[in-house]
Amino acid sequence: MPGAVSDGKNSLMTTIIVVLLLSLMGAGIGFAVGVFLQPGKEVVDNSAPSPEVANAKPDAGVKAEEGTENGDTAEESSGEDDTVDANFKIFAIPPVVTTLAAPEGKWIRLEGSILAKPGGDKPPELLAEQAGEQILAYLRTVRLEQLQGPSGLLALRDDLNETVRSLSNDQVHAVLIHQLLIE
16 A cells, blocks of 8 residues: 555656656747747848839829828739829718628628829719719628628729729729728
8 A cells, every 4th residue: 555655656746747848848949949030130221211212203102191091002902003103182982881682681881982093084073973883882782791801801892993993994093991881
């Protein structure tokens, strides 16, 4: 019987030593990985503009007040041309409120604007009104499952851009979504 008690103590002591060694090994490996993955001691000066930015014309691109709320310039979702001409202006789309195709009783509200070039075939204010109507018609056909997740939002933005561009004969550069609410 005294041997059974000592076997229990040895078993407990062995378990404690194994756990302690594994913890120390884990800490050491974590430290080593942190040191190796840490950026090098070389400091890159990001405050100096790149040669492309330094040689750019001051009127190239969209001014911060013409961009999104954060001052970012609007980007085209298709990736064809990520630069925006300074001639583009932002025009508000009337808020769009409608029901989704499925499930029953789900409402969607979209507020946004269009990035359009004034002086085209149609006045941009009229394009904004027509864009609101086209967006309303499109959102009535959308199912809730189509809007779920980041890929759903990107697909919605691409579809809205395509719909509004075809309406305006490429006078509209992009649809900017300010608010999207689904109840």
